[in-house]
Amino acid sequence: MERTCFGVRKGAWTEEEDILLRKCIEKYGEGKWHQVPPRAGLNRCRKSCRLRWLNYLRPNIKRGGFTSDEADLIIKLHKLLGNRWSLIAGRLPERTANDVKNYWNSQQLQKKKKKAEAKAGKGCRGGDLESKIIKPRPRRFSKVTNCLRGINTNCNNNNIIVAAAEDHNNIQSAGGGQISLPTPTPTPWPQLDGLIIKYWWDDKDMLISAKEFIDNEMITIGTTSLWSTTDLMIDQPRAGPPNSDQQGHINDFSIDMDIWGS
DNA sequence: AATGTGCCCAACCGCGGAACC
DNA sequence: CGGTTCCGCGGTTGGGCACAT
Numbered sequence: 213m214e215r216t217c218f219g220v221r222k223g224a225w226t227e228e229e230d231i232l233l234r235k236c237i238e239k240y241g242e243g244k245w246h247q248v249p250p251r252a253g254l255n256r257c258r259k260s261c262r263l264r265w266l267n268y269l270r271p272n273i274k275r276g277g278f279t280s281d282e283a284d285l286i287i288k289l290h291k292l293l294g295n296r297w298s299l300i301a302g303r304l305p306e307r308t309a310n311d312v313k314n315y316w317n318s319q320q321l322q323k324k325k326k327k328a329e330a331k332a333g334k335g336c337r338g339g340d341l342e343s344k345i346i347k348p349r350p351r352r353f354s355k356v357t358n359c360l361r362g363i364n365t366n367c368n369n370n371n372i373i374v375a376a377a378e379d380h381n382n383i384q385s386a387g388g389g390q391i392s393l394p395t396p397t398p399t400p401w402p403q404l405d406g407l408i409i410k411y412w413w414d415d416k417d418m419l420i421s422a423k424e425f426i427d428n429e430m431i432t433i434g435t436t437s438l439w440s441t442t443d444l445m446i447d448q449p450r451a452g453p454p455n456s457d458q459q460g461h462i463n464d465f466s467i468d469m470d471i472w473g474s
Numbered sequence: 475a476a477t478g479t480g481c482c483c484a485a486c487c488g489c490g491g492a493a494c495c
Numbered sequence: 496c497g498g499t500t501c502c503g504c505g506g507t508t509g510g511g512c513a514c515a516t
Contacts, residue, residue: 222486224510246501262502263485298504313505314483321481 221255225264229254233261234269267310274306278315286312 225233236252242265245258254261267273278286282304289300297309297316304312 224484243502258501259487259503260485266503267484295505309504310484317506318482 220257220260222260225268229256230264230269233264237265237269267308270308272306273308278307282307283315283319286316290316 221229232252232254233248236248236254240247240251245262248254248258248261249256252261256264285304286300289303293299295313297313301307301309301312
């Protein structure tokens with residue numbers, strides 16, 4: 213299974229390699245992955261080293277099967293975040309994105325099989341249009357984002373919010389600020405290549421489940437939150453136009469989702 | 475015991491974005 | 496400001512193990 217490409221080893225890691233990598237990370241810390249192979253004396257590319265550390269060698273990685281609680285959380289988070297495995301894994305202590313992804317894929321495979329079997333049993337109806345949910349994609353913030361720099365902002369945990377509710381006009385930040393969501397698209401949903409396009413904010417079930425999820429499990433305003441400020445945040449009204457109004461309502465928000473569907 | 479099948483999971487690959495020059 | 500490098504992510508692949516035949 214061992215392979216080499218231009219002198220760089222590929223394939224399964226040996227115990228000796230693990231030891232070298234672990235020692236290197238312990239000595240120099242995580243990051244600067246391009247420096248890791250020479251420092252550790254490993255004949256591996258930086259990507260391979262990084263992956264090995266993140267998915268296997270890193271301390272406090274929980275191995276073995278997922279509990280039902282974890283599985284539930286994954287399902288809920290996936291409904292909200294889509295295939296953002298790193299974000300999902302961030303909410304599951306001691307689990308890696310790769311683990312979550314593998315778990316999800318295997319579950320989906322099993323579901324598909326069961327569905328196919330059920331369909332084969334009942335007989336295929338055929339001709340149904342497949343629904344395609346367009347889910348938001350998280351957006352990363354650069355270091356120049358005001359909220360991260362602390363310039364003209366009051367960003368703190370009290371301002372954390374999730375923009376999801378049944379009523380588009382009834383969304384408020386924890387600080388009382390008003391938030392505007394995209395105007396609901398008119399029904400019937402548009403079609404593209406025979407697929408019905410559903411926007412996530414049009415999907416009442418999704419919004420309700422998102423709201424329940426937020427109400428019941430996800431958000432703790434003020435103290436510890438499963439959401440971090442870098443994942444989800446509201447920029448407080450900035451000094452002056454164009455994004456603030458007289459009442460201090462929030463009408464410009466940064467959120468870790470590109471809800472406008474890029 | 476040998477072979478086939480399915481599943482799990484570690485690892486690779488390609489891409490996009492941020493950082494740097 | 497454009498090009499290059501680096502990092503991190505999601506999708507995919509394939510080896511290996513367990514179980515069935």
